[in-house]
Amino acid sequence: MSRWVIKGIRTGIKTTTYPRGTESAPGTTPGLPGSGAPDSEAAQALVEICPTGVFTVAGGELVADVRGCIHCLRCVRLTHQPANWQAGSFEWAAETVPVNKLPGAFKKSVHICVVDTGDCGACLNEVRQLNNPYYNMHRLGLFITPTPRHADILLIVGPGTDHMRYALQKIYAAMPSPKRVVAAGACALSGGVFAGSFTCSEGIGETMPVDVEIPGCPPPPLAILHGLLVAAGRRPPAGSPATTAKTETPGTA
Amino acid sequence: MINLTDQIEERWGGKAQAGFNVINSAWEVTCSQTALVEICEWIFADLDFSFATLVVEEEADEWRLRYIFYGGSNGWVHVLASSPRSEQTFPSIVGPVHAADWHEREAEDMFGLNFEGHPRLGDFILHDDAWQEGVEPMRHQFDPQMALLYRKPVEDWRPRRIVQEPGAFIMPVGPKYSGVAESAQFLLETVGEDVIRFSPRLYYKWRAVEKLAEGKTADEVLLLAERFAATTAFAHGLAFCQAVEKICGAKVPQRARALRVFLAELERLRQHTGQVQAICESTALVVADSQSGILEEDLLRISGELAGHRYLFGLLAPGGLTTDLSDQACQHALERSREALAGLDELETQLRVSSSFLDRLEEVGFVPTGTALDYGLLGPVARAAAVTDDLRRKQPYLGYDLFQFEVPSEREGDGYARLRVLFSECRQSVLIMGQALAALAEGRVREPVRFHAGAALGYVEAPRGGAFHWVRLDEGGRVLRYHITSPSFVNWHGFHLAVENFAFQDFPIMLASFYLSVAENDR
Amino acid sequence: MMDALMLIIIFLGLCGAGVLLSLLAPPARQGSVLAWTGCPAALALVLAGGAALLAGDTFSQALWSLPGLSTLTLSLDPVSAPFLVVTGLVLFPASIFAASELNREPGRGGSAKRLLPFSFSYHKRAFTVMLLGLYAAIGLIFVAGDVLLFMLAWEVMSILAYLLIVSLSSGEKDGAGAGYLLLAMGEAGTLAAVVGFLLMAAGAGSLDFGAIHAAAPGFSNGLKWSVFLLSFFGFGVKAGLLPVNFWLPRAYVAASRAFVPVLAGATLNLGLYGIMRVNAGLMPATSAGPGLIALVIGALTALIGILYATIDKDLKLVLAHSSIENAGIVIAGFGAGMVFVATSHPVPAAIAFMASIYHLINHSLYKTLLFFGAGVVETGTGIRNINKLGGLIKWMPWTAAAFLAGALAISALPPLNGFVSEWLTLQTLLRAADLSSAAEKLSFALAGAGLALTAALAVTCFVRTFAMSFLGMRRTRENQPVQEAKMGALAPMFILAVLCLGLGVLPTYVISALSPATTQLAGASAADALVPPFFSSNPEHSQLPAGFVQDFHNLGAQVGQSLLPGRGLVVLHRGGEDNPVVFAMSTSYMAVVLIILLGATFVVTRVWLTRRRRLLRRKRWDGGMRRLLPEMTYTATGFSNPVRVIFDAVFRPTTVEDTRETVSRHFRTAILRERDRTYLADKLVFRPARAALLKVARALAYLHQGKLNAYAAYALFALLAVLVVYLIQTS
Structure with a gap:
């Protein structure tokens, strides 16, 4: 047994400094497409190539709605003028309805019930990574609980399949109030590639109100971590000045 | 390769005839329903073929069933049987070929076909407590809007009990159970200690991918192929691309082929490591859990750095790859993979002497070789039970026959044997990655594909075992029929063997050691 | 104030009157007759016993002498008094319960009943007559002052008990067989006991108990051993001791709902009384051997009894096996007392006898209560199989509450009565330090360990019995309503539940009351040893150091003394100067603390915590499945399966396994498994004995060939043998 202890100590600290600092190790995040294109021709090409309609042209500007992005990377690899790719970013989570003050239940440690509603395995695997030493969510007072009875946050992955819908409603009903719902991954936000299937919904929002949305296919562990912190009111959501500044200057802070 | 024409003529003259299908390089035995069971039994038992999959195709005037078998150097045999649309009945082959059990159940649920002599039809993909009778979603005329009418809870449904x-x-588990787990329900019949009978109720995550694929272009369906089971995204995407390339006669450039091998093995290495972590976690060996978690995340980061995506999405395209990967980047990935492998080797050395860990794995979840063959189990699970099948060896693709590697196998068939196979395969994967990198030629990574109408089977040895994708395209390159048979589908069928007659406290360990994915099965 | 003798005569008179009334009354009135004569009679018993214990009102009254035999004597001494009290306490509610059972049964005119050879009304009358007769016989056994009256009453009791089981049986297939087994086993036991008595009588030259007691010190060792073995295993049959208890579960199952409480609460005590009367009352032990045998047999009986109770699925059988367990505990305590008597440790002996008698009383009370509960459940649902019950608390909340009280008491959880006596028993066994011989110490230690395991298993057993019957989901006929028990069944249960609580929270009073009995048996007062004078009204008598007394004062040990005059509320055994307290506990204060804790919990969770929060009630969490079915909940067999697996070496079941398949071996249509339910005593004692008897019978049958010349040959051989013997003797 002592061999394991020695091994553990020898490994040293692997844990990321996020959210105190930021994480810039290669391969932690695939990035997301951003708005803007050099010219209207390129913009049109991007609108056409995206299989999930992330890009729209509004008022002559190319706008990216990252909720639908499934990380097929075709807008980068199969066009002559690649999209404005935001590599290295991961603070993607957004609140559907801005909340100023959260109930006291979210102040201290937060318990999370993870529900798979047809996930392909990637989102769930990334949630699983949160427990490993690189991310170690426990240090932030975030804990995964198997039963909704103890949960403050419901973390949903997957497109909301037909067979899971009833279970999902039961899980939501079984949670004590106050509760927040976090949808992670393109499928949970918009149905992703499975939108249009007669057994899937186009986002969990069809079944229950969602408070925080984490885009990505799958959202990398850091994005999920950010989403959970947003849900617990400990990090500002994407788009707010604090997260933008952090994304633009990786490696500082 | 055997010549079936004469043998079929000799045995079943008048009832069946054999021809050769060039696209699939497979013998096609077209037979009447009366000879179907005998022929399948002969191919399976006497010629020692393995059962790959059953494909149902709906024609204007008839149902055509394609039973696909494969066997070592003897190649592929497709047994074709048909029935007029009005009949909808086929004899069941589950007596001699038990591996076809779930395939027939699926066909019954999806197409409303009847398999005479199959003792367990119903409550499979469409749950009997959620759907009224009369839904056949894979039929062409199926109207998804009408499905809503059938989607009603059936209150008086009760699971079948045989104990x-x-x-x-019955001890029910799920569909929501454990901390981070894929949704599925397990019914364990017990009197309190040992699981006497185990029956899984899967398809809580059924996304009807095969139905969704119909009418879409190959490029669109590729997104589905990658994303229905993303932990093995590259393998499934590859199987789909190979099917399309076969139909279209596309030639994949040498560089792309080598890169595909490199990436497929990287995925295998990463997914095996993830499974080692799951096994360590299930035995509550915390340091090993953390150590393997670190290695898995390392490999995910290696993949992300190399390919731009941690699960290798968006790399494959029919005809090659969407983007070239530089030799240096590959070399860097290989070196870091070797480091990860060194970590895995160290972990294995330490696990081998951790008696508390071994006690929970050894002689747990035992599957004997004979039963593994009957169920047609695939991948590391089968290889741990001395079934040394590996599509990379048995039916080489992507030039795997040119690489030097071993197919590891163990004899015990228990959880520990499965863990050892995973470790050994990780070593082999890194070996193959090195050879693939050495075989990296200069040149393009993608050839344009000109679509033809036709159908073909794409197959790969995915991390969890053989995956078979049947694709039928029309002239415009749209998918008419897409059928996925994943290794998890096959291994879930046999999982009850590992669970039964063991204490249910060991259930999580068996589940982890059996290397299953619900997403891969549920599609 | 009536004296005890008068009360006994009233008791016998009421029983007789009841029998007469029953013979005259119509069948529909039998219940009333039983209740209105049985209850006062029971009350008379309680008062008589109480008078003897509290007021020292004992008597010995010669009735009439039988020429050539002896004088029949009625006698009440402090040893029989507790038995009279507990029998009365059991028979009082049992009479009400049996009356309500009789009233509930359809009277005349049930068409199905007409098919029986005699009408059902006959059964009712016979039942009442025999039950009241049995009451009288039981009472007489306790007040018999000589061997002859004792054995006469005993024989009447045996036969009536047999007839009662057979006459209004619960409809079991083997009801008659169980009755015969009870009779045969009972008679064999009686025979052994009679021989034991006669040996003593021969030694003393008199059948009178007083004379025997006086002569006992002069008995030879061989005689003492013979009497011990004969009486122990003879009366052990009735008491349910190993290895002669295999009749008991069958008889309890066969007995009707109305009668089985009496069987468990009153007749079981007779066997225990017989053992105690002979081995401590008449012939105090002079060597440790018999006591050790009693101790070990008691502990083994308890352990094996609770093991079977824990795995059985029949509610009645669980309770029957648990009766065996409790008898074992009583005998273990008694055996410890015998050892202490033999080794001249009167104080530990008194404590041991106290534990034993206390436990005997407790068992009678809660077991009767639990059998009432089982009867009510069976009446309401028609089911005794715990695996098929479940969820009854929603339908019969009062029954569930009473059953829970009984279950808590029998699980020996404070502050209920079972805790006090089991705690005392275990403390007694820890007194082995006073003993000198290593063998004695070892036996005490092993018996103590066995009883500790028994206590733990008893909790498992009754958590399971209560939870699987009353909690969770209904497993059969989910939506069919179940009738809550009527007042006639609920009242008896609650009387007993209150008694269980009373005996639990006021142990110091009970110990003082029972003290005369142990004083007679052990020669030292248990009350003095356990309820020190310090806690009595007169503090000056305290033999404890003043500082210690002060500490106890400061700790509030005397709170309630002014409220409850006479005694403190702490059971405390004093040691010497260096060890002032050997053991101490107070269920009274535990009860107070428990009430405070429960009240505070309620206040905190329901009042304080929910002041600003909303209380949400949701269905139980079931993993998100569509519908949780009753067959998906734990069964009783499943609950106790770990115990079954661990102790399979003891149970030694034979299992049958079979799998049915279709199409191929991988499609199983049924997995059949069956374990047979034979008991160890059955396997090791009853079956070999029966086999041996049959063998002998067959050998005898071989001689009986029915041929004339064969018999002529036997006669000739016999004649020759006699001649030879005669010649040898005369020569």
């Missing part, structure tokens, strides 16, 4: 012992009860 008759005083005090026996």
Whole structure:
């Protein structure tokens, strides 16, 4: 047994400094497409190539709605003028309805019930990574609980399949109030590639109100971590000045 | 390769005839329903072929069933049987070929076909407590809007129980169970200690990918192929691309082929490591859990750095790859993979002497070789039970026959044997990655594909075992029929063998050591 | 104030009157007759016993002498008094319960009943007559002052008990067989006991108990051993001791709902009384051997009894096996007392006898209560199989509450009565330090360990019995309503539940009351040893150091003294100067603390915590499945399966396994498994004995060939043998 202890100590600290600092190790995040294109021709090409309609042209500007992005990377690899790719970013989570003050239940440690509603395995695997030493969510007072009875946050992955819908409603009903719902991954936000299937919904929002949305296919562990912190009111959501500044200057802070 | 024409003529002259299908390089035996069971039994038992999959195709005037078998150097045999649309009935082959059990159940649920002699039809993909009778979603005329009418809870549904012992009860698990787990329900019949009978109720995550694919272009369906089971995204995407390339006669450039091998092995290495972590986690060996978690995340980061995506999405395209990967980047990935492998080797050395860990794995979840063959189990699970099948060896693709590697196998068939196979395969994968990198030629990574109408089977040895994708395209390159048979589908069928007659406290360990994915099965 | 003798005569008179009334009354009135004569009679018993214990009102009254035999004597001494009290306490509610059972049964005119050879009304009358007769016989056994009256009453009791089981049986297939087994086993036991008595009588030259007691010190060792073995295993049959208890579960199952409480609460005590009367009352032990045998047999009986109770699925059988367990505990305590008597440790002996008698009383009370509960459940649902019950608390909340009280008491959880006596028993066994011989110490230690395991298993057993019957989901006929028990069944249960609580929270009073009995048996007062004078009204008598007394004062040990005059509320055994307290506990204060804790919990969770929060009630969490079915909940067999697996070496079941398949071996249509339910005593004692008897019978049958010349040959051989013997003797 002592061999394991020695091994553990020898490994040293692997844990990321996020959210105190930021994480810039290669391969932690695939990035997301951003708005803007050099010219209207390129913009049109991007609108056409995206299989999930992330890009729209509004008022002559190319706008990216990252909720639908499934990380097929075709807008980068199969066009002559690649999209404005935001590599290295991961603070993607957004609140559907801005909340100023959260109930006291979210102040201290937060318990999370993870529900798979047809996930392909990637989102769930990334949630699983949160427990490993690189991310170690426990240090932030975030804990995964198997039963909704103890949960403050419901973390949903997957497109909301037909067979899971009833279970999902039961899980939501079984949670004590106050509760927040976090949808992670393109499928949970918009149905992703499975939108249009007669057994899937186009986002969990069809079944229950969602408070925080984490885009990505799958959202990398850091994005999920950010989403959970947003849900617990400990990090500002994407788009707010604090997260933008952090994304633009990786490696500082 | 055997010549079936004469043998079929000799045995079943008048009832069946054999021809050769060039696209699939497979013998096609077209037979009448009366000879179907005998022919399948002969191919499976006498010629020692393995059962790959059953494909149902709906024609204007008839149902055509394609039973696909494969066997070592003898190649592929497709047994074709048909029935007029009005009949909808086929004889069941589950007597001699038990591996076809779930395939027939699926066909019954999806197409409303009847398999005479199959003892367990119903409550499979469409749950009997959620759907009224009369839904056949894979038929062409199926109207998804009408499905809503059938989608009603059936209150008086009860699971079938077969254990008759005083005090026996069902211990239900799921669909929401455990901390981070894929949704599925397990019904364990027990009297309190040992699981006497295990029956899984899967398809809580059924996304009807095969139905969704119909009418879409190959490029669109590729997104589905990658994303229905993303932990093995590259393998499934590859199987789909190979099917399309076969139909279209596309030639994949040498560089792309080598890169595909490199990436497929990287995925295998990463997914095996993830499974080692799951096994360590299930035995509550915390340091090993953390150590393997670190290695898995390392490999995910290696993949992300190399390919731009941690699960290798968006790399494959029919005809090659969407983007070239530089030799240096590959070399860097290989070196870091070797480091990860060194970590895995160290972990294995330490696990081998951790008696508390071994006690929970050894002689747990035992599957004997004979039963593994009957169920047609695939991948590391089968190889741990001395079934040394590996599509990379048995039916080489992507030039795997040119690489030097071993197919590891163990004899015990228990959880520990499965863990050892995973470790050995990780070593082999890194070996193959090195050879693939050495075989990296200069040149393009993608050739344009000109679509033809036709159908073909794409197959790969995915991390969990053989995956078979049947694709039928029309002239415009749209998918008419897409059928996925994943290794998890096959291994879930046999999982009950590992669970039964063991204490249910060991259930999580068996689940982890059996290397299953619900997403891969549920599609 | 009536004296005890008068009360006994009233008791016998009421029983007789009841029998007469029953013979005259119509069948529909039998219940009333039983209740209105049985209850006062029971009350008379309680008062008589109480008078003897509290007021020292004992008597010995010679009735009439039988020429050539002896004088029949009625006698009440402090040893029989507790038995009279507990029998009365059991028979009082049992009479009400049996009356309500009789009233509930359809009277005349049930068409199905007409098919029986005699009408059902006959059964009712016979039942009442025999039950009241049995009451009288039981009472007489306790007040018999000589061997002859004792054995006469005993024989009447045996036969009536047999007839009662057979006459209004619960409809079991083997009801008659169980009755015969009870009779045969009972008679064999009686025979052994009679021989034991006669040996003593021969030694003393008199059948009178007083004379025997006086002569006992002069008995030879061989005689003492013979009497011990004969009486122990003879009366052990009735008491349910190993290895002669295999009749008991069958008889309890066969007995009707109305009668089985009496069987468990009153007749079981007779066997225990017989053992105690002979081995401590008449012939105090002079060597440790018999006591050790009693201790070990008691502990083994308890352990094996609770093991079977824990795995059985029949509610009645669980309770029957648990009766065996409790008898074992009583005998273990008694055996410890015998050892202490033999080794001249009167104080530990008194404590041991106290534990034993206390436990005997407790068992009678809660077991009767639990059998009432089982009867009510069976009446309401028609089911005794715990695996098929479940969820009854929603339908019969009062029954569930009473059953829970009984279950808590029998699980020996404070502050209920079972805790006090089991705690005392275990403390007694820890007193082995006073003993000198290593063998004695070892036996005490092993018996103590066995009883500790028994206590733990008893909790498992009754958690399971209560939870699987009353909690969770209904497993059969989910939506069919179940009738809550009527007042006639609920009242008896609650009387007993209150008694269980009373005996639990006021142990110091009970110990003082029972003290005369142990004083007679052990020669030292248990009350003095356990309820020190310090806690009595007169503090000056305290033999404890003043500082210690002060500490106890400061700790509030005397709170309630002014409220409850006479005694403190702490059971405390004093040691010497260096060890002032050997053991101490107070269920009274535990009860107070428990009430405070429960009240505070309620206040905190329901009042304080929910002041600003909303209380949400949701269905139980079931993993998100569509519908949780009753067959998906734990069964009783499943609950106790770990115990079954661990102790399979003891149970030694034979299992049958079979799998049915279709199409191929991988499609199983049924997995059949069956374990047979034979008991160890059955396997090791009853079956070999029966086999041996049959063998002998067959050998005898071989001689009986029915041929004339064969018999002529036997006669000739016999004649020759006699001649030879005669010649040898005369020569």
